[in-house]
Amino acid sequence: MPGSSRPVDGKDLTRLVGLKLGNYRLERLIGRGRMGVVYLAKDEALLRPTAIKILSWKAAEAQGHDPVRWFLAEARLVARINHPRVVQIYGAARQDEHCYIAMEYVVGQSGEAMVQTGPVAPEIATDIVLQAAAALHAAHRSGVIHRDVKPANLLIGAGGVTKLGDFGMALGSAEVGAANAHVRVGTPYYTAPEIWKGSAATAASDVYSLGATYFHLLTGRPPFPGPDVAAVEQGHLRAPPPDPRRFVPTLPASCAALVTRALAKDPRERQGSAMEFLWGARRALQDLAHAAAAAAPPGAGVPLPAAALPGGATSAGAPRGDHVVPAAEDRRGPPPPAPEALRRMGFARRPFYDAAPPEVEARWEPLASARTRLLDEIDLRDLPLVALTGGGTGLAALCRRVADALGHDRLSLFVNVPAAAAERGLVQGICRTAGVIVEEGTDDASLDALVERMSEERQHRDRAPVLVLAGAVVPHPSTGGLGRIVDAARASGAFRIVLAGAPGLAHAAERCRVVHEGARVPEVALTPIERDEVDAYVRAWLDATLSPTAPPVLVSRDAILLLSLRTEGALDRIDHVCENMLVLAAAEQRRTIGSWHAWTAPDHERWATSPPASWPARPARWPPPEVADVLDACRRGAGMPPFPRIAGRSE
Amino acid sequence: MADLASIARIPGVASAVLGDESGGFHDAVREDDGESVASITGFVAAALARAGEELGLGSMRRIAAAGANRGFVVVKLGQAYVTARVEPAAALAAVERALEAPAAKGG
Numbered sequence: 001m002p003g004s005s006r007p008v009d010g011k012d013l014t015r016l017v018g019l020k021l022g023n024y025r026l027e028r029l030i031g032r033g034r035m036g037v038v039y040l041a042k043d044e045a046l047l048r049p050t051a052i053k054i055l056s057w058k059a060a061e062a063q064g065h066d067p068v069r070w071f072l073a074e075a076r077l078v079a080r081i082n083h084p085r086v087v088q089i090y091g092a093a094r095q096d097e098h099c100y101i102a103m104e105y106v107v108g109q110s111g112e113a114m115v116q117t118g119p120v121a122p123e124i125a126t127d128i129v130l131q132a133a134a135a136l137h138a139a140h141r142s143g144v145i146h147r148d149v150k151p152a153n154l155l156i157g158a159g160g161v162t163k164l165g166d167f168g169m170a171l172g173s174a175e176v177g178a179a180n181a182h183v184r185v186g187t188p189y190y191t192a193p194e195i196w197k198g199s200a201a202t203a204a205s206d207v208y209s210l211g212a213t214y215f216h217l218l219t220g221r222p223p224f225p226g227p228d229v230a231a232v233e234q235g236h237l238r239a240p241p242p243d244p245r246r247f248v249p250t251l252p253a254s255c256a257a258l259v260t261r262a263l264a265k266d267p268r269e270r271q272g273s274a275m276e277f278l279w280g281a282r283r284a285l286q287d288l289a290h291a292a293a294a295a296a297p298p299g300a301g302v303p304l305p306a307a308a309l310p311g312g313a314t315s316a317g318a319p320r321g322d323h324v325v326p327a328a329e330d331r332r333g334p335p336p337p338a339p340e341a342l343r344r345m346g347f348a349r350r351p352f353y354d355a356a357p358p359e360v361e362a363r364w365e366p367l368a369s370a371r372t373r374l375l376d377e378i379d380l381r382d383l384p385l386v387a388l389t390g391g392g393t394g395l396a397a398l399c400r401r402v403a404d405a406l407g408h409d410r411l412s413l414f415v416n417v418p419a420a421a422a423e424r425g426l427v428q429g430i431c432r433t434a435g436v437i438v439e440e441g442t443d444d445a446s447l448d449a450l451v452e453r454m455s456e457e458r459q460h461r462d463r464a465p466v467l468v469l470a471g472a473v474v475p476h477p478s479t480g481g482l483g484r485i486v487d488a489a490r491a492s493g494a495f496r497i498v499l500a501g502a503p504g505l506a507h508a509a510e511r512c513r514v515v516h517e518g519a520r521v522p523e524v525a526l527t528p529i530e531r532d533e534v535d536a537y538v539r540a541w542l543d544a545t546l547s548p549t550a551p552p553v554l555v556s557r558d559a560i561l562l563l564s565l566r567t568e569g570a571l572d573r574i575d576h577v578c579e580n581m582l583v584l585a586a587a588e589q590r591r592t593i594g595s596w597h598a599w600t601a602p603d604h605e606r607w608a609t610s611p612p613a614s615w616p617a618r619p620a621r622w623p624p625p626e627v628a629d630v631l632d633a634c635r636r637g638a639g640m641p642p643f644p645r646i647a648g649r650s651e
Numbered sequence: 652m653a654d655l656a657s658i659a660r661i662p663g664v665a666s667a668v669l670g671d672e673s674g675g676f677h678d679a680v681r682e683d684d685g686e687s688v689a690s691i692t693g694f695v696a697a698a699l700a701r702a703g704e705e706l707g708l709g710s711m712r713r714i715a716a717a718g719a720n721r722g723f724v725v726v727k728l729g730q731a732y733v734t735a736r737v738e739p740a741a742a743l744a745a746v747e748r749a750l751e752a753p754a755a756k757g758g
Contacts, residue, residue, distance in 0.1 A: 556690040557675045592687040621683065644678045646685065 013037045013054055020044075021095050024052050024102060033166070040105060043090075049107070050090060055099040071099045078167045083138035085131050087155065087165035106163050111151030111217060118220045122251055123288045125217035128154055128162045129210055130281035134448065135164035136210060137274035140203040141444065147201045149209035150190045151216055188232045189222035193265050196233050204267035207277055211262020211270070218255065219247040223263060237265075252287035254280070254493070271491065275444060279492035282455045286494065341586030346550020351541050352579040353606070359544040361405045364537050366398065366529055371405040373524045378466065378496045383522065384489035385497045385515055387506035388468070390526030398526055399500040401571055403468040406498075410463035411454070417471050426481040430467065443481070447488050454495035464493070470500040483514045490516075529569035531638060535560045537571075538578055553582070555593040558643065561634035562598035576603050583607040587615045595631060596622050655680050658733055661749045663742030665721070668734045672696060677731065692725055692734045713750070717743050726750050 014037055019026045024041040031038035036056040043050045055071045075092035088104040111128060114120050120128070132154050139146055146153075146167060153166045192208035195201055215223040223242050224235025241263035245251045258280040264270045271277040342350065349357075361367045370388070377386045388399060403414040415433045417426065431446045436453050457465045467489075469482075482499075489495050499505055499521075506523035515521055529537075538560065542553050559581065567573035580601035585593050600616050623631060623643065631643040659667040659680035666682035674693025679685030700711040714725040722743035724735045737746045 552694065554674065554687075554690045554694050556686050557673060558686055590687075592690050594684070594686045594690070640675060641677060644676065644685065646679045646682070 013056060016054070016098075021052060021054075021098060021100050022091075022093055022102070024050055024100075026052060041102075043102075049105040051087075051103040051105040053101045053103060057097075057099075068094065068099055071101065074167060075101045077144055081135075081139050081142045081144060081167075083135055085135035085161075085163055086138060087163045103165075104163070106155040106157045106165070108155060108157035108161075111154035111156060111162075111213065114156065115151055115217055115220055119248060120217045120220075122218060122248065122255060123285065124160065125214060126255065126281050126284050126288060127160055128156060128217060129214045130278055130285065131162035132164050132210060132213070133274045133278035133281060135162075136203075136206055137278065137444065139164070139167070140206070140274055145201045145203060146206050146209075148187060148190075149206055149213055150187045151213050152187075154213070188229050189216070189224070191236060192267070193236045194267060196236055202267065203273065204270050207262050207270050207274055208264075208267070210274070210277060211259050214262070215242070215244055215259050218244045218251065218259070221247070223259075241265075250291075252284060252291060254284040254287045258284050272487065275448065276487060276491045278448065279451050279488055279494070282451055283491070283493035286455055286459055341583060344589075345553065345582070345586050345591065346547045347545050347582075348547040348550075349545050350579075351545040351582060352575040356401060356404065356541070357544045358408055360537070360540040361401075361408075363540045364533070366526065366533055367401055367405050370398075370402050370524060370526055374402065374406065374498060377522045377524065378464065378498075381522070382493075383496070385486050385499060385509065385521050387509065387521050387523040388498050388500040388526065389503045389505050389523055390528070398529070398571055399468060399470045399498075402500075402526075403466070403470075403498070406466045406468070410461050411457040411465035412468065413465070414468045414470060417469050427485065430469075430485065434467075443484070447484060451488050451492045451494050455492065458494050465495040466498055467495055468498045468500055482509075486514055529571070531561065531564040534564045534567075534569065534574060537574065538563070541578070551591060553585070553591050553593065555581075556595060557638075557640070558595040558631055558634075559593050559598040561631065561638060562595055565630070565634055566598070566603060573603050576606055577601050579606050584616065588618070594622075595627070599623070599627055655733065658735060658750065661735070661746055663737050663739075663746045665736045665738040667736070668692070670732050670734065671730060672732065682736070688734050689732075692732050696725055696727070696732055713747065715743060715747055722746075724750060 014029055014032065016026050016037075016039065017028065021041070023043050023045040025044055026039040026041045028040045029037060030040045030051070036054050039052045039054065041050050041052040042048075072092055075089055078086065079089040087106065090102040090104070092099075092101045094100075111120075119125075132149070136146060136149065144167065146164070148166060149164070153164060155163045155165050157163065190209040190212040192201075192205035195205055212223050222232075224232050224239055226232040226235060241260040243256050244259050245253075245256050258277070261280070262270055262277060271280060356364075356367070361371065374386060374388065377383055388402060390398065400414055403412045406412040413430070413433050415430050427443045427446050427450075431450050434450055434453055436446065436449045454465045467485075486497060489497050499509060503523075503525060506521040509515060509521045510519070535555075535557075538555055542555070546553065563574065563577055563581075567577055577598070578601075580603070581593050581597040583606075584597045584601055585591065596618055628643045628645065635642060655667050655669050655678050658664060667680045668676070668682050668685045668688040669678040670676055670685075670689030670692050672693055674690040676686045676689035679688070682688060696711065696714065699714055703709070703711050711727055713727070714723075716723050717737075717740040720738070720740060722737040722740040724737060724743065724747055726733045726735070733750075735746060735750065737743050
């Protein structure tokens with residue numbers, strides 16, 4: 001764009017239909033504002049509709065700006081925000097006396113037009129502000145404060161796709177610089193208290209405006225209406241945030257909480273970022289979907305939020321039942337083929353191989369009690385973060401089992417936290433585990449996608465998914481990343497986090513501000529697995545995997561004692577050794593598992609799908625003295641007499 | 652504790668194993684795999700004791716099982732169980748009668 005001379009406005013900026021500016025032929029006036037007018041134009045090169053914003057020179061000069069510089073600054077500002085929910089800038093130019101910006105044309109209507117006919121359906125209003133929050137967060141990440149978030153600047157296109165437009169007021173936060181930072185801008189109904197007081201606009205003031213916009217969409221009226229600007233100002237400065245349920249009593253509490261928190265007078269009491277607002281909006285959408293499902297006739301399915309609908313149909317416009325969540329699939333694949341020897345023993349499914357069946361976990365005390373305590377903390381107290389702690393070699397495996405146990409009625413993801421994970425590595429690793437692939441590889445995008453995925457899971461199964469982060473040490477290189485994940489869980493309500501590690505983890509998490517100051521992290525402590533618990537675990541497994549008509553498999557007490565000794569109560573090793581014991585016994589065509597099997601069975605691999613080339617052979621006399629000595633030691637610990645020495649005794 | 656050696660000397664008893672109701676193995680005479688025998692005895696005794704209660708037999712004293720080639724007698728002696736392998740199976744009744752005496756002594 002050439003430097004500015006001082007052309008005057010045309011005779012009337014509203015009468016330019018037919019004029020060609022560059023490749024753009026102006027077709028219809030579609031809007032006018034303080035800084036100029038907007039035309040629908042046709043791009044005659046690319047043959048697409050385009051919005052052309054033409055600057056009013058007088059208006060720009062009245063505000064003390066160099067008009068060309070001002071206009072160019074806006075174009076550059078928006079162009080650097082690369083986000084699908086921000087109106088895209090195609091170019092900026094000057095032709096004769098006209099400075100113009102060519103922008104994406106959104107076919108649809110503005111939020112202002114929608115609300116003119118009354119309140120917007122809550123699920124649609126929530127979906128609109130959710131998308132606007134994503135755009136706003138992208139702007140904030142680019143260092144841009146919008147300063148004029150309001151229904152009129154939300155453009156709702158086909159399928160409910162919402163775009164945030166008109167960054168004209170944002171110029172104070174970027175190129176125009178600090179000289180204008182304290183100028184009060186924006187629209188009175190949506191302007192934050194600190195702006196009324198003359199403070200600089202911040203991301204928090206945009207969040208306030210978004211909250212006010214949400215209130216307006218939900219209720220059909222702004223939060224602080226008044227006969228004049230002074231009355232509106234007093235409302236923003238002094239009146240408590242109104243509860244939208246006064247006007248729409250059926251709104252879920254999460255919708256009201258999202259609004260009232262965003263409208264807090266103190267910016268520090270609002271959502272910490274637009275992204276946090278977005279997560280709260282996701283939670284509200286879930287609750288709205290649940291409410292709709294509860295009101296629906298049985299079997300009607302749960303409508304998806306508009307953002308999740310294929311083809312862009314809004315949930316309000318879709319007939320009930322058109323878009324329903326399919327029944328939760330059994331995510332376990334088919335069991336691996338069992339060795340023939342085990343099949344002969346009557347095992348209906350392979351024991352000790354995959355996640356323990358529910359019958360085992362329901363009857364096995366360490367898992368059952370830990371699962372119950374965790375679920376109490378997670379579901380009943382609605383906490384985002386719980387610590388699961390314990391010591392010893394079996395902890396990791398036990399944590400994994402607890403994660404499996406939690407996974408029976410919900411999505412449960414088990415993630416090992418690498419010792420040297422960078423902050424980004426942690427977030428990305430969790431996303432990969434959750435099957436979330438994000439083209440834009442930033443933490444923000446990944447976290448948002450993770451929340452979306454978890455929200456869908458929560459809606460499908462009516463249970464909050466659980467993320468088990470095992471091996472966590474606090475402080476950790478990724479403590480900051482962990483804090484952001486906890487923030488996401490808390491704000492969205494879409495999932496819960498179980499932080500598994502050594503005792504004291506909960507206190508460390510509080511001390512390192514992984515949770516907000518003053519927030520408590522409950523700690524569920526796992527006790528080491530006792531010998532009789534190993535016994536109960538093995539028996540429960542065998543009972544659960546034998547066919548109903550199969551005779552029992554007996555495991556001698558000495559075999560259990562050796563099993564406990566060899567595996568040190570580590571579940572993974574118990575599983576390996578037990579399965580190998582069974583295969584050994586099956587190869588002998590025996591249904592009694594003895595100390596020989598427990599001593600001989602390898603613990604490093606399973607005899608998975610085919611038996612080894614040569615089976616170990618049982619010695620003529622068992623046990624040899626060195627094994628008997630070990631058994632004696634085990635028996636002493638269990639309060640039993642020494643293993644009988646019968647060698648050489650005939651009578 | 653029962654005198655396992657004296658039980659093993661009863662004519663027709665091929666081997667004897669001393670165990671407890673949880674399947675624990677305590678002693679054996681002429682039996683190479685007393686551990687397995689004690690396990691099986693513990694399981695069978697527990698199951699049949701429940702069946703006996705259902706049938707109104709009173710507290711369990713003895714279980715006998717016979718096949719074509721051999722038989723087994725399980726005798727409860729206090730808290731212990733003695734499992735005697737009987738060969739040939741035809742000797743089972745005589746062994747049971749002989750076991751009554753030490754069983755009575757043992758309590």
